[in-house]
Amino acid sequence: xxxxxxxxxxxxxxxxxxxxxxxxxxxxxxxxxxxxxxxxxxxxxxxxxxxxxxxxxxxxxxxxxxxxxxxxxxxxxxxxxxxxxxxxxxxxxxxxxxxxxxxxxxxxxxxxxxxxxxxxxxxxxxxxxxxxxxxxxxxxxxxxxxxxxxxxxxxxxxxxxxxxxxxxxxxxxxxxxxxxx
Numbered sequence: 001x002x003x004x005x006x007x008x009x010x011x012x013x014x015x016x017x018x019x020x021x022x023x024x025x026x027x028x029x030x031x032x033x034x035x036x037x038x039x040x041x042x043x044x045x046x047x048x049x050x051x052x053x054x055x056x057x058x059x060x061x062x063x064x065x066x067x068x069x070x071x072x073x074x075x076x077x078x079x080x081x082x083x084x085x086x087x088x089x090x091x092x093x094x095x096x097x098x099x100x101x102x103x104x105x106x107x108x109x110x111x112x113x114x115x116x117x118x119x120x121x122x123x124x125x126x127x128x129x130x131x132x133x134x135x136x137x138x139x140x141x142x143x144x145x146x147x148x149x150x151x152x153x154x155x156x157x158x159x160x161x162x163x164x165x166x167x168x169x170x171x172x173x174x175x176x177x178x179x180x181x
Contacts, residue, residue: 053155054110072164072172073150080160088178089163093127095176096120100131101145109145113152120179121158127178129165134173149175 076085087093099116101109113130120128130153135143153162158180165174 050114053152054107073146073175074161074163075150075154075159076161077159084178085161085163088127088161088176089166091166091169091176093176093178095127095129095169096125097123098129098131098174101149102131102133104145106144106148109148110152113149117156117158117177117179124181125179126181127176129169129174129176131170131174134171146173153177 074085074089076082097116097120099112101112104112109132116128116130130149132145132149133143135146153159153175160178160180162175162177164172165176169176
């Protein structure tokens with residue numbers, strides 16, 4: 001149809017068309033459906049970081065000279081007063097819950113620590129204890145669960161501080177952990 005101009009509609013054609021169709025009535029405009037609700041925001045980078053931790057922990061080289069069987073652990077997150085760590089070591093905080101890692105392998109211990117800290121945070125707990133043992137039955141690699149606990153707690157944002165427990169609570173075989181509110 002190149003080059004052809006459309007034929008003009010005459011008044012006769014328009015009248016015939018209206019007669020063929022019949023009476024026409026106009027519909028009221030209808031509002032469209034409401035927009036679908038937006039999905040809740042998701043912390044994708046946080047999820048990716050958390051998912052990467054297990055592999056990073058298992059791939060880390062361990063130097064037994066860095067962590068001896070009887071060595072005390074302690075850590076204070078940057079930005080908090082040293083007084084908090086001192087109070088934690090002296091037993092000024094009441095332990096509200098505890099987790100025992102005895103007889104677990106590294107993967108099970110890691111998952112247990114992650115779940116335990118998340119649950120403690122949801123419950124609003126301030127101070128918890130993790131019993132990792134002293135690694136007396138560990139081979140030449142050193143106390144595996146103690147080292148794993150130390151590395152994990154240092155990386156957790158919700159951990160303000162941790163220190164080896166007082167002798168009555170497990171000594172160097174356990175840590176008392178101070179959590180953010």
